[in-house]
Amino acid sequence: MPSVIIDNIEAVPGLIQRLYTISERHLLDGILSSIDNSVMRTKRQLITIYKLVALISENLLCRQTVKRPPIKIQGQRRAFSITSPLNQELRPPTEKDEELSVDALGRPTKKTNLYTAINQAMDIALATDPKALLFGEDVAFGGVFRCSTGLREKHGADRVFNTPLCEQGIAGFAIGVAAQGHTAIAEIQFADYIFPAFDQIVNEAAKYRYRSGNQFDVGGLTFRAPYGAVGHGGLYHSQSPEAYFCHTPGLKVVVPRSPVQAKGLLLASIRDPNPVIFLEPKWLYRSSIEEVPIEDYEIPLGEAEVIRNGEHVTIVGWGAQLLVLEQAIQMAEEKLGITCELIDMKTLLPLDIDTVVKSVKKTGKLLISHEAPKTGGLAGEIACAVQERAFLHLEAPIKRVTGYDTPFPLVFERFYFPDALKNYEAIKELIEY
Amino acid sequence: MMGLRSLRTIQTIQPRRSFATAAEPQKVAEKAKKKDKFTIGKDGTITVEFGVNPFRGHKLEPPPAVATTTKEELLNFFKQMTLWRRVEVAADNLYKAKQIRGFLHLYNGQEAIVAGYESVLNKDDHVITAYRCHANFMGRGGTPFEVISELTGKATGCASGKGGSMHMYKRDTNFHGGNGIVGAQVPIGAGAAFGLKYNGKPNVCIAMYGDGAANQGQNFEAFNMAALWKLPVIFVCENNKYGMGTSAERAAANTEYFTRGDAVPGLKIDAMNVLSVKSGFAFAKEWALTKGPILVEAETYRYMGHSMSDPGLAYRTRDEVAAIRAERDPIDKVKLYLLENQLATEEELKEHEKEIKRTVDEAVKKAADAPLPEAKELYTDIYTDMPYYVRHTNIEDSLVVEK
Ligand SMILES: Cc1ncc(C[n+]2csc(CCOP(=O)(O)OP(=O)(O)O)c2C)c(N)n1
Numbered sequence: 049m050p051s052v053i054i055d056n057i058e059a060v061p062g063l064i065q066r067l068y069t070i071s072e073r074h075l076l077d078g079i080l081s082s083i084d085n086s087v088m089r090t091k092r093q094l095i096t097i098y099k100l101v102a103l104i105s106e107n108l109l110c111r112q113t114v115k116r117p118p119i120k121i122q123g124q125r126r127a128f129s130i131t132s133p134l135n136q137e138l139r140p141p142t143e144k145d146e147e148l149s150v151d152a153l154g155r156p157t158k159k160t161n162l163y164t165a166i167n168q169a170m171d172i173a174l175a176t177d178p179k180a181l182l183f184g185e186d187v188a189f190g191g192v193f194r195c196s197t198g199l200r201e202k203h204g205a206d207r208v209f210n211t212p213l214c215e216q217g218i219a220g221f222a223i224g225v226a227a228q229g230h231t232a233i234a235e236i237q238f239a240d241y242i243f244p245a246f247d248q249i250v251n252e253a254a255k256y257r258y259r260s261g262n263q264f265d266v267g268g269l270t271f272r273a274p275y276g277a278v279g280h281g282g283l284y285h286s287q288s289p290e291a292y293f294c295h296t297p298g299l300k301v302v303v304p305r306s307p308v309q310a311k312g313l314l315l316a317s318i319r320d321p322n323p324v325i326f327l328e329p330k331w332l333y334r335s336s337i338e339e340v341p342i343e344d345y346e347i348p349l350g351e352a353e354v355i356r357n358g359e360h361v362t363i364v365g366w367g368a369q370l371l372v373l374e375q376a377i378q379m380a381e382e383k384l385g386i387t388c389e390l391i392d393m394k395t396l397l398p399l400d401i402d403t404v405v406k407s408v409k410k411t412g413k414l415l416i417s418h419e420a421p422k423t424g425g426l427a428g429e430i431a432c433a434v435q436e437r438a439f440l441h442l443e444a445p446i447k448r449v450t451g452y453d454t455p456f457p458l459v460f461e462r463f464y465f466p467d468a469l470k471n472y473e474a475i476k477e478l479i480e481y
Numbered sequence: 482m483m484g485l486r487s488l489r490t491i492q493t494i495q496p497r498r499s500f501a502t503a504a505e506p507q508k509v510a511e512k513a514k515k516k517d518k519f520t521i522g523k524d525g526t527i528t529v530e531f532g533v534n535p536f537r538g539h540k541l542e543p544p545p546a547v548a549t550t551t552k553e554e555l556l557n558f559f560k561q562m563t564l565w566r567r568v569e570v571a572a573d574n575l576y577k578a579k580q581i582r583g584f585l586h587l588y589n590g591q592e593a594i595v596a597g598y599e600s601v602l603n604k605d606d607h608v609i610t611a612y613r614c615h616a617n618f619m620g621r622g623g624t625p626f627e628v629i630s631e632l633t634g635k636a637t638g639c640a641s642g643k644g645g646s647m648h649m650y651k652r653d654t655n656f657h658g659g660n661g662i663v664g665a666q667v668p669i670g671a672g673a674a675f676g677l678k679y680n681g682k683p684n685v686c687i688a689m690y691g692d693g694a695a696n697q698g699q700n701f702e703a704f705n706m707a708a709l710w711k712l713p714v715i716f717v718c719e720n721n722k723y724g725m726g727t728s729a730e731r732a733a734a735n736t737e738y739f740t741r742g743d744a745v746p747g748l749k750i751d752a753m754n755v756l757s758v759k760s761g762f763a764f765a766k767e768w769a770l771t772k773g774p775i776l777v778e779a780e781t782y783r784y785m786g787h788s789m790s791d792p793g794l795a796y797r798t799r800d801e802v803a804a805i806r807a808e809r810d811p812i813d814k815v816k817l818y819l820l821e822n823q824l825a826t827e828e829e830l831k832e833h834e835k836e837i838k839r840t841v842d843e844a845v846k847k848a849a850d851a852p853l854p855e856a857k858e859l860y861t862d863i864y865t866d867m868p869y870y871v872r873h874t875n876i877e878d879s880l881v882v883e884k
């Protein structure tokens with residue numbers, strides 16, 4: 049399901065007014081396509097919208113009586129992503145909420161960095177699901193990136209605990225626990241260390257449901273692991289292993305780009321009835337700060353998001369690479385006088401190719417960028433899937449700007465890295481093609 | 482929820498937090514009372530009878546609690562260990578000055594292990610270890626300059642600047658590094674030992690891992706293969722009491738690491754004393770060559786944090802670290818042997834220390850001036866031949882090196 053994009057925040061109250069009074073499906077469809085040109089197809093999506101409408105209008109009502117800082121709209125093009133809110137109780141604001149802002153949906157928010165957003169998601173998951181467990185190397189002490197700080201104290205040492213240093217064991221254990229109906233959140237300290245667990249994930253977790261004819265499953269399983277470059281990580285603290293897992297039917301693979309996304313996507317991953325590999329951009333743990341809704345919310349899996357609208361080139365990325373792409377786009381828009389459409393894939397398995405194809409049909413040009421090496425990387429898969437469906441719309445060969453086909457280098461990280469300049473050059477070549 | 486309940490019982494047994502034996506001051510004091518007995522023979526051979534037995538055996542009779550050495554060897558131990566520690570101090574400073582990037586794990590406190598095993602191995606024996614590998618490399622003949630160069634990513638480094646802190650290698654003396662993935666080196670060590678045996682070499686392979694790594698499954702696979710094929714391998718568990726922030730007791734149901742080899746017999750050694758390490762490894766090498774694999778638990782202690790991002794005090798007390806430094810430091814131990822038996826004077830040792838500091842300072846200076854690897858090195862050594870293309874970060878400097 050593509051998420052709903054509202055480009056123009058001023059239009060929201062009017063839209064709500066209309067949506068609120070409308071209960072006919074066809075009319076709602078009409079309104080919806082006026083929001084983001086995407087067509088609603090399923091009943092679930094409709095329900096989501098109804099809930100959304102109710103939440104927004106209630107929020108708008110209650111906001112009138114409360115003094116809160118105005119909604120900040122960052123930049124003209126900034127799109128607001130609306131995701132299915134859970135049935136959260138709207139409560140009268142307390143004094144403590146004074147430092148809070150509200151987002152486009154009227155949800156109370158707080159300035160939060162990425163690792164704290166992850167922490168909140170796990171906190172909520174543990175609080176709302178008595179069968180949820182969190183474990184991994186040193187997680188009871190907060191983990192090396194502080195993602196699980198305070199969770200053992202809050203939820204108990206029987207639910208948040210350290211494992212020995214044994215990734216294959218951790219993965220197998222997590223699978224067994226999940227097969228017993230538990231919600232297992234297993235942390236692998238660095239994505240580089242997930243390979244000792246690879247067998248369990250690929251051969252056991254991914255095939256558990258299929259091979260038992262649906263008698264057993266490990267749907268409650270989520271593996272979290274920090275991935276990607278940090279500027280100086282060297283060979284074993286920098287890798288992006290997403291493509292290995294995307295080659296494995298039965299898994300889902302999710303990568304968030306920001307704190308808001310991380311919290312919503314992680315909650316959705318934990319609650320998704322399939323095993324999920326959730327790769328966290330460790331470069332952003334501290335550096336990415338956003339107004340993050342305090343409440344429990346999910347961002348649906350399997351949906352890409354257009355995070356910047358444009359006419360001339362479609363640019364696809366995920367996770368921390370989106371920041372690099374934003375820079376490249378700014379450069380391109382300034383120097384070349386063009387506009388680019390930026391898409392965050394969010395879920396890498398299954399891929400939401402619809403969203404990319406729709407954009408490519410508009411722009412005719414596609415660039416895909418990731419940190420992992422080029423050969424066998426996910427960009428190849430996306431490129432192929434797009435040309436299958438939009439061949440005649442393509443006006444230039446699809447470009448991939450990725451890491452080199454080398455191990456992740458130590459001193460040469462800056463050469464290896466698919467930085468803004470390399471992406472800018474590729475955009476330029478696409479434009480000039 | 483049965484599952485939750487049974488987990489609760491596991492998790493609520495909170496193991497003791499502190500260092501198992503050595504940190505308890507009383508015991509340390511008791512040990513200190515039973516002094517080692519030093520006898521210097523006419524030919525200069527020194528025999529040391531340990532006051533406290535440094536050995537424990539598992540499925541084997543441990544060697545007698547004695548060691549032999551010489552004045553020269555003791556002095557050499559002192560110089561080696563002081564040098565290695567000095568290099569770590571320099572690395573520490575360089576890291577803080579942002580000259581070393583990435584991950585840096587220091588060996589301070591554990592030097593006696595390398596000094597001890599190197600005194601009984603020759604350079605045809607093989608060594609493989611994990612990421613805490615600077616001293617191991619220098620023990621195999623590597624120089625401080627090569628270490629510092631590698632740490633700072635220079636072309637003059639022991640892996641041409643391509644590996645960094647966790648990856649020191651030395652082909653000519655059979656040092657296989659340098660592994661970032663915890664536990665991965667242990668079966669590799671078994672394979673290397675097979676190679677030695679197959680080729681009829683009178684040599685062993687030492688495969689080292691930590692107390693944390695001891696819980697990785699591949700160790701047990703390696704132990705079994707080694708026992709099955711009677712491989713000349715010495716598995717060495719460096720028990721420094723912690724794997725990152727987790728104490729041994731919190732991570733392992735059985736912290737008697739020397740007993741965890743099943744069919745592989747074990748020997749536990751007090752590895753804060755280079756002489757007991759020496760005797761223990763002499764025994765272990767003989768065993769490995771004649772009988773097959775043996776598992777040595779080297780009981781030691783890490784002074785610094787796990788890596789540079791760990792101050793090392795969140796999971797243990799300052800007193801614990803201080804007590805071990807004060808009572809059991811391996812360099813102090815040798816120093817004491819030398820001074821108490823009038824084998825060296827305070828001034829002499831000071832002079833050596835100064836000389837060593839000078840050597841390391843020079844290495845740091847020289848490494849600072851050393852060149853970075855050429856850009857094409859990004860692409861070399863992946864396959865035997867590989868075309869490469871390196872685009873620099875800015876267009877002006879950018880060159881297609883070759884295609
Ligand atoms: C497969 C794998 N998992 C996790 C890590 C992260 N890690 C590096 S060292 C370490 C602790 C190892 O402790 P120990 O084996 O006792 O060795 P020590 O650091 O004490 O020398 C951990 C968890 C890693 N490098 N590789």
Ligand SMILES: [Mg+2]
Pocket residue numbers: 691692693719720721722723724725
């Ligand atoms: Mg250890």
